[in-house]
Amino acid sequence: MQNSFTEENYLKIIHALSGRDGVEVTTNALAESTSTRAASVTDMLRKLAEKGLIHYKKYQGVTLTDSGEKVAIKVIRKHRLWEVFLVEKLGFGWDEVHDIAEELEHIPSEVLVEKLDAFLGHPKFDPHGDPIPDAKGNLTEPDYLILTDVHIGEKVLMMGVLDHAPSFLQHLDRSGITLGAVLEVQEINEYDKSASVRINGGPTLFISLEVSKNLLVQRR
Amino acid sequence: MQNSFTEENYLKIIHALSGRDGVEVTTNALAESTSTRAASVTDMLRKLAEKGLIHYKKYQGVTLTDSGEKVAIKVIRKHRLWEVFLVEKLGFGWDEVHDIAEELEHIPSEVLVEKLDAFLGHPKFDPHGDPIPDAKGNLTEPDYLILTDVHIGEKVLMMGVLDHAPSFLQHLDRSGITLGAVLEVQEINEYDKSASVRINGGPTLFISLEVSKNLLVQRR
DNA sequence: TAAAAAATTTAGACTAACCTAAAAATATAT
């Protein structure tokens, strides 16, 4: 049988909160992420366990089964491919696409996803730098640094963001920090950990710790 | 407030069954079209009337209000634009797109629709020859003939289909009858009203009444 | 125009996904 819109969202969120090492996700964390109450989460967990999509023992938190992981990754694939479509083909900004992709990711049809993927030229990353799982369900997270881990004098490439909030992305737009930009850390303020960063060999900007913590970068 | 997926479907179906002259639609007709039971339809009609989307008096059938008509036409616009996208951009056949568009038509976001429309080059017709309402909600049904109304010797242009079933569309594909094809009626069989029709000045085909009744054409 | 047939609505129930309040289990702190 098919999974509902809601079930797919739970699986996707469990995947995200469970992280690379597949750690147990708590009921409260899910309530927070789904904007529901803990009691509602418990109901849904019983159902997902029933369907063999999660490992669930009362009071012990949950992880995805292989079957649940497969579903989650399919949803993530669709979400990210649709985001590429919205930005590359329809001309949306990277700050505008998340909510729409949140709906599109639940459209069924395997063949739609594969045709969309081909139409987009089999992209490997979405507009936020997140990797797109392949058709077989392989998802490899590149191991990027966070800008706070970069030392003074280093030049790095901007590869992605941790925060996907429109307000954050718009802030980056105004600062000229886009995917692929070269960031050179020139100074780090001892007191508040804010940094002076040179963008693409051009202007130097002051970047707060709050921003640095959400920038994924790569040494060249 | 937003209309649900289900409410949108009811409005779209009432629009279709109500026709150009806005005739009353019966409960049973809606039950048939929505694949539900009459009792369920009655419940929904009370709700839609409550929201001011339909004119409804018990036992008297329903029509759309202006407000309901507006919603219905927006859904139809989205459905047909997505069908164009699926055929023109993703390479689906016209027989494959209806069910997928049935889902995509409920994705909210005005701006998405308008960007999609621009991306597609503001198409006027969908892959089945159905007119696409404009952004303001104007929908003008061209007045086509049905092939059964065409006399022997006349040449007409194939402009659309009444039946959207995949099996019918695939049958047309196998017969070489596509949108824009020139059909010349050469003979009409007295007994079963089947016709000999020459396609694009090339091969002549026998077409059953069942098929003729579902072909929309235009004199040149 | 009254009886029969058909269409429609009402009554009462079900499921999915949510809720609040209370109970139970686990974790933390003295």
Add this chain to the structure above:
DNA sequence: ATATATTTTTAGGTTAGTCTAAATTTTTTA
């Protein structure tokens, strides 16, 4: 090691959208 605090589950309800069966209204037929 208890007592307290926190987390999670259970119990009991709600709403949207569906159902079946029964009642009611409208239409058709004789």
